Amino acid sequence: xxxxxxxxxxxxxxxxxxxxxxxxxxxxxxxxxxxxxxxxxxxxxxxxxxxxxxxxxxxxxxxxxxxxxxxxxxxxxxxxxxxxxxxxxxxxxxxxxxxxxxxxxxxxxxxxxxxxxxxxxxxxxxxxxxxxxxxxxxxxxxxxxxxxxxxxxxxxxxxxxxxxxxxxxxxxxxxxxxxxxxxxxxxxxxxxxxxxxxxxxxxxxxxxxxxxxxxxxxxxxxxxxxxxxxxxxxxxxxxxxxxxxxxxxxxxxxxxxxxxxxxxxxxxxxxxxxxxxxxxxxxxxxxxxxxxxxxxxxxxxxxxxxxxxxxxxxxxxxxxxxxxxxxxxxxxxxxxxxxxxxxxxxxxxxxxxxxxxxxxxxxxxxxxxxxxxxxxxxxxxxxxxxxxxxxxxxxxxxxxxxxxxxxxxxxxxxxxxx
Amino acid sequence: xxxxxxxxxxxxxxxxxxxxxxxxxxxxxxxxxxxxxxxxxxxxxxxxxxxxxxxxxxxxxxxxxxxxxxxxxxxxxxxxxxxxxxxxxxxxxxxxxxxxxxxxxxxxxxxxxxxxxxxxxxxxxxx
Numbered sequence: 001x002x003x004x005x006x007x008x009x010x011x012x013x014x015x016x017x018x019x020x021x022x023x024x025x026x027x028x029x030x031x032x033x034x035x036x037x038x039x040x041x042x043x044x045x046x047x048x049x050x051x052x053x054x055x056x057x058x059x060x061x062x063x064x065x066x067x068x069x070x071x072x073x074x075x076x077x078x079x080x081x082x083x084x085x086x087x088x089x090x091x092x093x094x095x096x097x098x099x100x101x102x103x104x105x106x107x108x109x110x111x112x113x114x115x116x117x118x119x120x121x122x123x124x125x126x127x128x129x130x131x132x133x134x135x136x137x138x139x140x141x142x143x144x145x146x147x148x149x150x151x152x153x154x155x156x157x158x159x160x161x162x163x164x165x166x167x168x169x170x171x172x173x174x175x176x177x178x179x180x181x182x183x184x185x186x187x188x189x190x191x192x193x194x195x196x197x198x199x200x201x202x203x204x205x206x207x208x209x210x211x212x213x214x215x216x217x218x219x220x221x222x223x224x225x226x227x228x229x230x231x232x233x234x235x236x237x238x239x240x241x242x243x244x245x246x247x248x249x250x251x252x253x254x255x256x257x258x259x260x261x262x263x264x265x266x267x268x269x270x271x272x273x274x275x276x277x278x279x280x281x282x283x284x285x286x287x288x289x290x291x292x293x294x295x296x297x298x299x300x301x302x303x304x305x306x307x308x309x310x311x312x313x314x315x316x317x318x319x320x321x322x323x324x325x326x327x328x329x330x331x332x333x334x335x336x337x338x339x340x341x342x343x344x345x346x347x348x349x350x351x352x353x354x355x356x357x358x359x360x361x362x363x364x365x366x367x368x369x370x371x372x373x374x375x376x377x378x379x380x381x382x383x384x385x386x387x388x389x390x391x392x393x394x395x396x397x398x399x400x401x402x403x404x405x406x407x408x409x410x411x412x413x414x415x416x417x418x
Numbered sequence: 419x420x421x422x423x424x425x426x427x428x429x430x431x432x433x434x435x436x437x438x439x440x441x442x443x444x445x446x447x448x449x450x451x452x453x454x455x456x457x458x459x460x461x462x463x464x465x466x467x468x469x470x471x472x473x474x475x476x477x478x479x480x481x482x483x484x485x486x487x488x489x490x491x492x493x494x495x496x497x498x499x500x501x502x503x504x505x506x507x508x509x510x511x512x513x514x515x516x517x518x519x520x521x522x523x524x525x526x527x528x529x530x531x532x533x534x535x536x537x538x539x540x541x542x543x544x545x
Contacts, residue, residue: 019454030454030481031454035454035455036454036455036479036480036481037455037457037480038455228454228480228481232480315458316458317457317458317478317483319483339457339480339481340457340458340478340480341480361457384476384483
């Protein structure tokens with residue numbers, strides 16, 4: 001049996017009594033002693049601390065680096081000033097996702113691409129295949145030298161401000177970056193994250209500095225959160241996970257990039273990108289999406305199905321692969337991700353709306369459904385042989401009133417007639 | 419410590435035969451611990467006929483749905499509504515208050531083919 005890989009924080013997870021799992025050949029914490037539910041709730045009320053060092057990190061340098069990124073990623077890397085980052089997708093010619101990723105532009109001369117742990121080798125091989133062979137682009141594998149720690153939640157800003165002076169925090173607003181110093185240690189800071197929390201930070205440090213940074217943030221109130229809650233948090237925020245909302249669907253078909261709603265923020269047709277890989281296919285998908293949003297279904301063939309959040313209206317847990325039907329019993333798609341997630345009850349009155357001390361559980365999912373299914377439509381989801389009612393919704397969580405991201409709860413009465 | 423008076427299945431259910439002739443069935447501490455946060459529990463109704471090694475219910479954690487298997491054939495006489503309302507009982511007291519169902523066994527002698535506590539402990543070590 002080949003040994004699993006360990007991040008620089010492995011000893012911390014074990015010392016905390018974490019249940020460890022094999023995640024893409026990394027020995028990672030699924031949950032700590034408190035459990036997934038407690039960790040999810042802590043992130044929404046105080047702050048969650050995540051080891052995300054298992055993800056892949058590639059550094060692109062050289063005169064030809066920008067041109068390669070403009071061609072091989074869906075977003076407009078040329079729009080990044082130093083100190084900015086963007087969500088992006090590694091696409092193929094057919095407009096499908098090889099992986100989704102985040103591109104960070106800390107310095108004028110280089111770009112840092114963070115990719116999913118499970119796809120690191122595939123992505124690396126892909127970029128190697130694109131390189132013209134000239135000396136113009138240098139791609140470095142930095143996954144084994146740089147560690148990554150995430151801090152997300154209502155207290156995240158407060159915690160970080162207590163150890164990094166205000167002038168060195170990134171400008172407010174998602175995607176801003178900065179270079180900072182925490183108790184003498186160099187830290188690159190990004191306002192990015194995968195939880196839907198409006199106050200979000202991801203920190204890049206040298207491997208040898210990771211334990212010290214973790215200890216500082218934990219001692220200031222960061223609650224260690226494992227991969228189990230990382231998944232429930234991103235599901236609640238309707239964020240895609242490669243292999244579920246991107247990549248192949250439960251029927252084994254490759255999903256168009258625009259089937260995933262977040263792709264709107266990852267795909268650019270700016271002139272700087274020229275005739276980038278997959279452009280034609282993506283243009284067709286994009287145009288079809290525009291029509292679908294205006295209830296014009298004439299180009300459905302270019303985008304037959306779209307991923308939508310569902311609120312499950314009965315006490316049953318739909319999971320990836322569960323079949324979805326319309327009110328007439330016709331099959332309209334599949335669940336791509338689903339589980340039971342906890343949420344804080346918020347007081348119904350009063351100007352100060354934040355989490356109370358009581359929580360509930362609710363079943364939610366993301367599902368890939370026929371594009372002509374409207375919002376607030378009641379659908380049937382097959383759970384262990386039984387059909388349960390669910391409703392398509394625009395979102396299950398809103399982070400529009402920082403510092404809190406709040407659950408949006410739906411009752412059956414809010415449906416549309418279809 | 420695994421109570422020594424219990425019998426076990428390979429799928430981590432335990433059985434205790436009471437003086438009233440009813441067999442109490444639950445999930446072992448190992449199984450409950452493996453599950454993590456329990457979010458859903460589906461148990462059968464009174465009168466349901468269990469079949470040996472067939473599922474009689476489902477228990478779900480955040481990460482997975484797991485079937486619960488009947489160690490014995492019989493008829494469900496009681497269902498633990500308290501546990502259905504409060505999943506914490508399973509983690510707190512898996513061999514006591516966290517029981518799931520009580521059945522009237524069709525063949526009490528079937529208990530003999532189940533693992534003893536000692537055999538179950540060995541089974542866990544080998545897993």
